[in-house]
Amino acid sequence: MNIGEVSRASGLPAKTIRYYEDIGLVTPQRAANGYRTFRDSDLHKLSFLGRARSLGFSIEDCRTLLALYEDRGRASADVKLVAQKHLAGIEQKIAELQQMHATLSHLVHACAGDNRPDCPILADLAAPATAKA
Template identity: 70%
Template sequence: MNIGEAAKKAGLPAKTIRYYEDIGLVNPMRDTNGYRAFRDSDVHKLTFLARARALGFTIEDCRVLLALWEDTDRASADVRKIAKEHLEQIEVKIADLQSMRDTLSNLVQTCAGDDRPDCPILNTLGKSGSQ
């Protein structure tokens, strides 16, 4: 099948698929007219990639996971390690964002948001005594 159909099935933009080929994540055949010819196994791989990326795994994580996926003899511990590390990174990010949100939500609440110039948000960002 052509790239358009593969894109639809995998739920990825065609551009992204070309990019994935570029960096060696997939490796479709070519028709005589130069068009990429995707087998079901390619689409399967792309679907795997789309899901892993949606879970926030980096491309390099995906490369490793894909290799493990294709190696039916791998130890589940190897996969779990990657997933667990990623999980920890996500938790750090969540905590960071929550602390941003708390600060910002405080600031937004104390700001009148009217025509007057007095603004606690700018005051806090600019005042030397603040954190």
């Protein structure tokens, strides 16, 4: 398979696939004309990567997960640990975003949004330490 075909099959942009080769996540073979030639196993890896990335795993996590996937003697505990750490990171990000959301939605609600200059949003940004509402 050429890169266009694996791109369609994996859902990953060709640019991304080349990048993954660059950083050593896949190692397609080369045809005589210089074109990359992907085996089924390469496509499989790329799909794995696409799915792991879509769950928010970092590239380094993906590298680890891929290595574990290919290690038939792995301990599932190792996989679980990677996933749990990532899960904790996600939870933290959600909490941060929810905090922002609470503050911002409160401010947006309080803002008239008309043609007058008075604006509680700007007032809040300008006066951080002040108690509000």
